[in-house]
Amino acid sequence: MLYLHGAGHFHPENIIDNAFLESLDIGTDTQWTLDRVGIHQRRTVLPLDYIRHTRNHNPQAAEEAAVYTNARTGAHAARLALTRAGLTPDDVGLVVAGGCSPQYSTPAEASVIAAELGVDAPAFDLGTACSSFGTQLHFIRHMDAAALPDYILIVNPENNTRIVDYSDRRTAVLWGDATSAVIVSRTVPGPWRLCCSDFKSDPKGWNKVHIKRGSHFQQDGAAVQKFAITKSVSMVKGLRARCNHQGDDFFFIGHQGNLRLLGSVCKRAEIHADRHLFNVDRFGNGGAAGAPSVFSQNWERFQRGDRVMMVIVGAGLAWSGMSLQRVA
Structure with missing residues (x-):
């Protein structure tokens, strides 16, 4: 069993709207932007003047220009998750991180975030790009509970506007920065229970989405959109059967790639609009932090008995999904 005790999120203050x-x-x-991706605004760790004057021609310069590091945004999201769980950094026995654009090749980004929080515990990265959050929960759920500490912090810092080419309208309209965090436990019951999970990948499609070291984000947009819709619908159907969902007895949170993608998934999977939770229209594609940040933003609205299905796709090509239920 895997229990979830608290969730947190953080979005930087700077707003990239469509007028900008x-x-x-x-x-x-x-x-043009709304017709294609349905996004009104995005958040960024970069100063707007930096984007305006450089179009972020050099992603390495963006590292210096950014007003937040991944460690800082990770710590912000983690503190909210800890507060909601009624815990402190001293209670954390393991830190796991992952996402699309870590700031360091080494050490593990989890180590840098742990240090920022003052957590003295083992730390490692487990990432499958945008699908990292689902992958992390799936593998921790299947680990030996006796070998794990009581509380595990999972953080997904996704400040990907640092690797966006703002002279390329195809990608400039998509990305927004976000960070998510959750506290989970294999042994201590919490308000949420992970009922089932899954992870799959298709490595032969690895080159459809990539970020070369020191370069901008690149993708085959049409192929990735088709993949994301097809695999999301398939995962929804699989989780419905495995987790014994009846009709629309769950809230759906999909990969926050763009609103048109999500609309196609909901239509094909027959998910009603009032059961669909999203934030991509206001925060852009938050990568691995997108879907869990939606969950965190709705933390207060969920009631005992509510179920949430989360389906996420990412580079690799990889996709993951889970069904959560609030039990307390």
Whole structure:
């Protein structure tokens, strides 16, 4: 069994709205952007003047320009998760991190976040790009409970605007920065229970989405959109059967890639609009932090007995899913 005790999220203050992107003169306007991706705003760790003057031509320079590090945004999200769980950093016995663009090749980003929080515990990274959160919970759920500490902190810091080319309208309209965190336990019961989970990948498609070291984000947009919709619908159907879901007895949180993608998934999977939770329209594609940040933002609305299905896709190509139920 895997229990979830608290969830947290953090979005930086700087807002990239559609008017700002239009001012960059890269071939977008508000209607063009809404028609294609359904996104009004995104958040960024970069100063807007930096984006305006450089278009982020050099991602390595963006590391210096950013107003937050991954460690800082990770710590912000983690503190909220700890507060909701009624815990402190001293209670954390393991830190796991992962996402699309870690700031260091070595050490593990989990180590840097742990140090920022003052956590003295083992730390390692487990990542499958945007699908990392589902992958992390799936594998921890299957680990030997006796070998794990009581409380595990999972953090997904996704400040991916640092690797966006703001002269390329295809990717500039998508990304927003977000960080998520959860506290889980294999042994201590909590308010949420992970009922079932799954993880799959198709490595032959690895080159459809990639970020070369020191370079910008690149993807085959049409192929990735098709993959994301197909695999998301398949995962929803599989989880419905495995987790004994009846109709729309769950809230759905999908990969926050873009609103058009999510609309197609919900239509094909027959998920009603009032059961669909999302934030991509206001925060952009938050990578691995996108779906869990939606969960965290809705933390207070969920009631005992509520169920949440989360399905996430990412580079690799990889996809993961889970069903959660609030039990207390």
